[in-house]
Amino acid sequence: MKKKIISAMLGIAMLGTLLTGCGGSDSSESKETTAKATEVEKTEASGGDETTEAKADDAAASGSHKIGVSMPTKDLQRWNQDGENMKSQLESAGYEVDLQFASNDIQTQVSQVENMISGDCELLVIASIDGDSLGTVLAQAKEKNIPVIAYDRLIMNSDAVTYYATFDNYLVGQKQGEFIEEKLDLKNAEGPFNMEIVTGDPGDNNVNFFYGGAMDVLKPYIDSGKLVVKSGQIEKADVATANWATDAAQARFEAIISSYYSDGTNLDVVLASNDSTALGVANALAANYTGTYPILTGQDCDIASVKNILADKQSMSIFKDTRDLASKVVEMVDAIINGKEIEGLDTTTYDNGKGIVPSYLCEPVFADKNNYKEILIDSGYYQESDLQ
Ligand code: BGC
Numbered sequence: 001m002k003k004k005i006i007s008a009m010l011g012i013a014m015l016g017t018l019l020t021g022c023g024g025s026d027s028s029e030s031k032e033t034t035a036k037a038t039e040v041e042k043t044e045a046s047g048g049d050e051t052t053e054a055k056a057d058d059a060a061a062s063g064s065h066k067i068g069v070s071m072p073t074k075d076l077q078r079w080n081q082d083g084e085n086m087k088s089q090l091e092s093a094g095y096e097v098d099l100q101f102a103s104n105d106i107q108t109q110v111s112q113v114e115n116m117i118s119g120d121c122e123l124l125v126i127a128s129i130d131g132d133s134l135g136t137v138l139a140q141a142k143e144k145n146i147p148v149i150a151y152d153r154l155i156m157n158s159d160a161v162t163y164y165a166t167f168d169n170y171l172v173g174q175k176q177g178e179f180i181e182e183k184l185d186l187k188n189a190e191g192p193f194n195m196e197i198v199t200g201d202p203g204d205n206n207v208n209f210f211y212g213g214a215m216d217v218l219k220p221y222i223d224s225g226k227l228v229v230k231s232g233q234i235e236k237a238d239v240a241t242a243n244w245a246t247d248a249a250q251a252r253f254e255a256i257i258s259s260y261y262s263d264g265t266n267l268d269v270v271l272a273s274n275d276s277t278a279l280g281v282a283n284a285l286a287a288n289y290t291g292t293y294p295i296l297t298g299q300d301c302d303i304a305s306v307k308n309i310l311a312d313k314q315s316m317s318i319f320k321d322t323r324d325l326a327s328k329v330v331e332m333v334d335a336i337i338n339g340k341e342i343e344g345l346d347t348t349t350y351d352n353g354k355g356i357v358p359s360y361l362c363e364p365v366f367a368d369k370n371n372y373k374e375i376l377i378d379s380g381y382y383q384e385s386d387l388q
Pocket of ligand 1: 076078152153200204206244274275276299300320
C-alpha cells in the first residue's frame with residue numbers, strides 16, 4: 001500500500017519536478033502541479049531513500065529495462081560528467097544501462113546506437129556529435145518502437161525523436177553577450193573596442209543558440225562600429241571550431257593574434273562560446289599576446305576554466321548543472337517506460353526539421369570569481385581541492 005502511494009505521489013512529483021527545475025509553459029495547471037510536487041518533495045526529503053526505492057520499484061514492476069546512453073566523447077570534461085550522472089541516476093532508479101562514448105566520431109556513434117538497438121535497449125538517450133547524421137539509424141529505432149530522448153543537443157531531421165532535454169542555450173549566449181555589454185559599458189562608452197569571436201562545432205545545433213543569443217546583444221554594436229572585429233571573422237561559419245577542440249581554437253587564435261594583434265594593438269574582448277574553446281584562446285594569448293589581457297567568456301565551468309577564472313585568465317563561465325539535466329532525463333525515461341504523460345514541456349521552440357520536439361530547458365547559471373564557491377563548491381559539484 002505504502003509503495004503504491006509513493007508510486008502515485010512520484011508520478012505527480014515527477015511531472016512537478018520537470019516543471020520546477022526546467023522551463024515550460026506557465027499555465028495555472030502547471031503551477032498547481034508544481035505546488036503538489038513541492039509538497040511531495042518535502043515529504044520525500046524527510047523520508048530517506050523512498051524516492052529511489054519507489055523509482056526502482058516502478059522500473060522493476062514492469063521487469064528490468066535496458067536504456068542505451070550515447071555520449072559524444074570523453075575528450076571534453078562535461079560529457080564524462082553527463083555520462084556518469086546518467087548512468088548512476090538510471091541505475092539507482094532500477095534500470096540497466098549501456099553507456100557508450102563515441103570519440104567524437106560520427107560513424108562510431110552510429111554503430112554504437114545500432115548495437116544498442118540490436119542489443120535490446122528499450123529507450124535511447126543520445127547526445128549527438130552531429131545533429132544531422134543519425135536519421136538512418138534512428139529510423140531503425142522507430143521501426144522497433146524504441147523511443148529516443150535527445151540529450152543536450154537536438155537531433156535534426158528525424159521523426160524518431162520523442163523528447164528533447166537541454167539547457168536554455170539561447171540564454172547561455174545572451175548571458176555571455178550581456179556580460180560583455182556590461183563589462184565594456186557598451187551602452188555608454190564611446191569605444192571602439194576590439195573583439196574576436198570563437199564558437200563551436202557547426203554540426204552541433206546548440207551553436208545556433210549560443211551564437212544567436214550572444215550576437216543578438218552584440219551585433220548592433222558591431223554594426224555601429226563600437227565593436228570592431230579586426231579579423232573580419234564574424235559570420236558563424238567563419239568563427240566555428242570543429243569538434244569544439246581546444247587545439248583547433250588555439251591554432252585559429254594564434255593566427256588571429258599574429259595577423260592583427262602583434263603590433264601592440266589591444267584586444268579588448270573575446271566572445272568564446274564555451275570553456276574548451278576559451279581554453280584554446282587563453283593558451284594562444286599566453287603564447288603570443290603582449291597587450292592588456294582581454295575579457296574572455298566561456299561555458300560549462302570545466303575545471304581548467306574555473307582555474308583560469310581564479311587566475312584572471314578567463315572572465316566568466318556558465319554553470320550547467322549536469323546533475324539536474326540527468327535527473328530530468330531520468331524522470332522522462334520513467335514517464336515513457338511507465339506510460340505516464342509529461343506535462344509542462346515547451347512545445348513551440350525546438351523544430352528539428354520534421355516537426356516540433358517537445359522539450360524542457362534547465363536553467364544555465366552565470367559563474368565568475370565572485371560566486372563560484374556558492375554554485376560549484378557549496379553545491380558539491382567540485383571540491384575546493386579540484387581547483388588547486
Ligand atoms: C554543449 C556545451 C558544450 C559543447 C562542447 C554543447 O553542445 O551544450 O555545454 O560546451 O557542446 O562540448
